[in-house]
Amino acid sequence: MPNDKIECKELNLWYGNTHALIDINMKIKEKRVTAIIGPSGCGKSSFIRCLNRMNDLIENARVSGEIIIDGVNIYDNGIDIFSLRKRVGMVFQKPNPFPMSVYDNVVYGPKIHGVGDKEELDRIVKKSLIAAALWDEVKDRLDVHALELSGGQQQRLCIARALAVEPDIILFDEPCSALDPISTSKIEDLIHELRENYTIVIVTHNMQQAARVSDYTAFFLLGRLIEFGKTKKLFENPQKKETEDYITGRFG
Amino acid sequence: MTRLKLEEQIERIKKDINDMTEFVSKQLRDSMEALSNLDKKLSKEIMGNDRIANELYTNIKERCIQTIALQQPVARDLRFISISMDVASNLERVGDYAVDIAKNVEYISKEPQRVRSRFTREILTLFEPDNEIALILEMGGIAEKMVNKSGRVFINNDEKIIKEIYELEDKLDSLFGQIFQKLEDATRNDTEKIHLALNLILIARHLERIGDHAVNIANRTLYAIRGNGEYI
Numbered sequence: 001m002p003n004d005k006i007e008c009k010e011l012n013l014w015y016g017n018t019h020a021l022i023d024i025n026m027k028i029k030e031k032r033v034t035a036i037i038g039p040s041g042c043g044k045s046s047f048i049r050c051l052n053r054m055n056d057l058i059e060n061a062r063v064s065g066e067i068i069i070d071g072v073n074i075y076d077n078g079i080d081i082f083s084l085r086k087r088v089g090m091v092f093q094k095p096n097p098f099p100m101s102v103y104d105n106v107v108y109g110p111k112i113h114g115v116g117d118k119e120e121l122d123r124i125v126k127k128s129l130i131a132a133a134l135w136d137e138v139k140d141r142l143d144v145h146a147l148e149l150s151g152g153q154q155q156r157l158c159i160a161r162a163l164a165v166e167p168d169i170i171l172f173d174e175p176c177s178a179l180d181p182i183s184t185s186k187i188e189d190l191i192h193e194l195r196e197n198y199t200i201v202i203v204t205h206n207m208q209q210a211a212r213v214s215d216y217t218a219f220f221l222l223g224r225l226i227e228f229g230k231t232k233k234l235f236e237n238p239q240k241k242e243t244e245d246y247i248t249g250r251f252g
Numbered sequence: 253m254t255r256l257k258l259e260e261q262i263e264r265i266k267k268d269i270n271d272m273t274e275f276v277s278k279q280l281r282d283s284m285e286a287l288s289n290l291d292k293k294l295s296k297e298i299m300g301n302d303r304i305a306n307e308l309y310t311n312i313k314e315r316c317i318q319t320i321a322l323q324q325p326v327a328r329d330l331r332f333i334s335i336s337m338d339v340a341s342n343l344e345r346v347g348d349y350a351v352d353i354a355k356n357v358e359y360i361s362k363e364p365q366r367v368r369s370r371f372t373r374e375i376l377t378l379f380e381p382d383n384e385i386a387l388i389l390e391m392g393g394i395a396e397k398m399v400n401k402s403g404r405v406f407i408n409n410d411e412k413i414i415k416e417i418y419e420l421e422d423k424l425d426s427l428f429g430q431i432f433q434k435l436e437d438a439t440r441n442d443t444e445k446i447h448l449a450l451n452l453i454l455i456a457r458h459l460e461r462i463g464d465h466a467v468n469i470a471n472r473t474l475y476a477i478r479g480n481g482e483y484i
Contacts, residue, residue, distance in 0.1 A: 207326070208324055235326045235327060236326075236330065236479060238327050243327075244327050248255070248325070248326060248328065248329050249255040249258070
């Protein structure tokens, strides 16, 4: 049984007067893929943005409760947000490489965190691009501008960029919604491989994708966690009527 | 209500299973009629009709596979569709047993005239409740009831009827035991009856197996309803 990597206790999130997350309690397993599903506006993106305190950037956002990662509440006073975000990487819906070369995209994070040695940076670039399954496609043109890559390659570059700072946890916020089916299946295969070394949380609108890539699935509705359990169980025999109605497409 | 296409396919599968249940039940009923009248023509008809049961089975299976491929059902929809394939397969086996019974009827009707006429006379005159033929016909009636009920249980998700199916199975098994005993006794001193008795015991055995298939359907239905792996 894998260890708990992240534990949410009575997590609540408000945007001004809007109560976006209500009493979320869940434990996310280490080196497993956890999918978050639910209709638009259910709080799934808000939830993963709590896990690396991205919501701090939103004015009026207020959090109560605890998120404990490796035994430490990340909302404690005195938490260094930069080192938190180094440990908890994020990949977004639309590929968002920086407007610079492939190489510079990957070394951006390590450089900020103080790595200056050229050989070390070269090693990080190669390692990260291999892990993101992009190395073979770009190894001879690392100086090419990132925006010249295809959408799928750009997304894998963003994953390589996230991996370059050696996080423990990677959050994916609908990473394939802007990609074609081939690029999507490459990212899905990649998530499956990354699972060996990282704890992964993925938000997806695509339920089949959640079923394909994840070990655990959480179903959110109107800011509440309705059901959370093993993916195969949730998709074969959900325990809550709301989950059943949502995954079978009979919602509302 | 959303997912109209998926709903439409599920309704269609239900209808096909209903049709198939009715069809194999009729095959079974006919096989009992063929036995009680030693009707060779009806036996042949049953054998010829097996093609229809096979087609119904293939169509249901094809529709289920297509629905899985195109509609990607999950949870209760997935359970219903995958179990539909199982149900159709069990019904197809029921159809096969009806054909096997028709074949046994054909063998019986090839018995020498004197054995056959005695057999016919027995059917006509010795129709008291304990006669082995009457017992076989009773088994046939129970088996048909079980098949009908199991089809309905699956289509209507009616758990209450499942208990009735289990009770009927017990009755079927006990009748089989009685018939076995009677035929054993009947052949002990009358070797001329052995061929007839073997065919009759096979028919009883086929009926008992039909009951097992009805129970299979009932158990799979429990899985479709509850999602409990124990019944898969």
